[in-house]
Amino acid sequence: MTQTHSLKKAAQLFVAAFSFSTISFAFAAPEITSFENTHEATLNNGLKVVVREDHRTPVVTAMVWYKVGSVDEPRGLGGVSHMLEHMMFKGTDTLGPNEHSTIIANLGGRDNAFTSTDYTGYFENLPAWELETALKLEADRMQNLELREADFAPERLVVAEERRQRTDSNPQAKLYETFSATMFNTSAYRNPIIGWMPEIHSWQLEDLQKWYEQFYAPNNATVVIVGDVDPTKTIEMVEHYFGNIPSSENITRPYNFEVAQEGEKRVNLAVPANLPVIFMGYKVPSVNEIEEGSMDAAALLLTSIILDGTNSSRLSKSMVRDQQIALQAGSFYSYGARYVTPFTFVGVPSEKNSLEDLEIAFKKEIKNLQTTPVTQAELDRIIGLYEASSIYAKDSVYSQAMLIGQAETTGEGWQNAEKRVELLKKVTPEMIQNVANKYFQDDLLTVATLHPTKQAANLLETSDAVLIDTATE
Structure with a gap:
């Protein structure tokens, strides 16, 4: 008997061993x-x-x-x-x-x-x-x-x-x-x-x-x-x-904390690769790290969507299509993380441009957020697109279960996750400008760059270029 046949037979026996429709649940159900x-x-x-x-x-x-x-x-x-x-x-x-x-x-x-x-x-x-x-x-x-x-x-x-x-x-x-x-x-x-x-x-x-x-x-x-x-x-x-599985009495977690950053950090990586890449990031609070009543996490989430939530968002429109200095430019932010989390920018320069050009362009987009309030029209359009994507996600029972599970496990709570669109509608242009100034500071920045080494062409000449996947969880 082959292993596959054996496993299938075991599965059939497992299912046949239980007549689920006849099970009686004789206990006091939970509230x-x-x-x-x-x-x-x-x-x-x-x-x-x-x-x-x-x-x-x-x-x-x-x-x-x-x-x-x-x-x-x-x-x-x-x-x-x-x-x-x-x-x-x-x-x-x-x-x-x-x-x-x-x-x-x-x-x-x-x-x-x-x-x-x-x-x-x-x-x-x-x-x-x-x-x-x-x-x-x-x-x-x-x-x-x-x-x-x-x-x-x-x-x-x-x-x-x-x-x-x-x-x-x-x-x-x-x-x-x-x-x-x-x-x-x-x-x-x-x-x-x-x-x-x-x-x-x-x-x-x-x-x-x-x-x-x-x-x-x-x-x-x-x-x-x-x-x-x-x-x-x-x-x-x-x-x-x-219901009869015993609880664990030994659930302890390390004290997870991050010390304050006191200056810009930089790291350069030289490895065989097809393309240069840049990551720029700032440590920001998630929804589970903000003080009660704070709108910072909601404003940061909207900021990430404004920058890279759709094909018409700022980074791809400005840096990829208009200026054509990047093959890819994006950002991502883990709104529902348990702890302080990165707000990250990622880019791949076009053939005629450098990583330095991308860093300057990213900082220009950040400066624009800090000095010029987002228009209410742009804000309404971005929230509308986010709301539409949330509605479409409900066509999938799997997507619904993922949203509930993530929110319950990390601390946001599924009811708050369900009301996220309503929360975003309370964010004002001034709130977005404030979080950009509060968290996107030069002395809180971390930059990592990938520089393809000379032997990269020989090692990877037959490989397809793979751009960074900036999708969040």
Whole structure:
């Protein structure tokens, strides 16, 4: 019997072993709070559940978000969150490696996972009537993961190769890693999500076991379900499968802080590459770092959209199309980050221009924001485009679940995320001018530049030019 056939057979047996329609939920259901089509509850073990009804198509997205990412990792264990994400697909005491994914695929769905600086998430997209299978599988690996040396050793090599391909062999990614490590002195945001290579080589299986036991617990997780579901029955199913999983009493996090910057920082990287690149960044507060009542994060978000939210935004219009000094010019800002976060400018110069030309052009755009208030007409147009994109995103149950999960896990809260457009409408041109002057100061700037070395042409002459992806989370 081939391995594929064996896995499919195991999946069929798993599904056949449970007649889900006959399960009785005999317990006191948690109190449910409802806001229009969205319903939430917190189980006795601390697990938060958010369910959104969307009956337009018979599909559902189920997600489990854990509030643990690279920002929580101590020195020497960098990347352990990402490694554990890989190992979460290696099976439990009842399922073998990759059987979780095989079961979901055989039901017509797909599953995957992601690790960020601030969180780790797992999801299944599948027919709505198969939701219970996804919940059973996720509850199983929340408490019954089998971490085996036979799986760990080869998977660590996979992660090491992933780092080599995505970072060590990617000049732009290597520059951004250097940029982050230069910008932050003390914050864990200076470290790569995947970890530094010496850390990858030093991981031990016991490290993952301790990380799993510490953070993979209901009181450190949020279950998000969006789709064609009945909210009361869905929360009852979550309670049935997750309600008896014990809470973790050992959820501690390093004190993450960043010391004040006292002067401009610069770093130059000379590596084989096709194109020169520049990153410029300032440390700014996220929505989770502002004082109560402050509009700074909302004004910074609007600033980022004004600069690089659409094809007609300022940077691409001025520097790429009008002046033609850049092949790419953009900016990005992580509004929902847990801690102080970068507001970053990135550019690739055109053939006849230099990195210095781009830095001057970026600073000119910043100066314009500082000295000339944005017109109300431009502000209204940008907010209208953002509102339209938010509405279109609701066509996807997956996109809705992502927004809810991110907001709940990082601290913004899904209700605040839903009201983000209304918040942006309160931002005035003066607020944008104020944050530009407050945060975009020369002595708070970090600049990282990539200078292709002479041998780059020989090494990469057959490669296609790859521009920087400036999409935010």
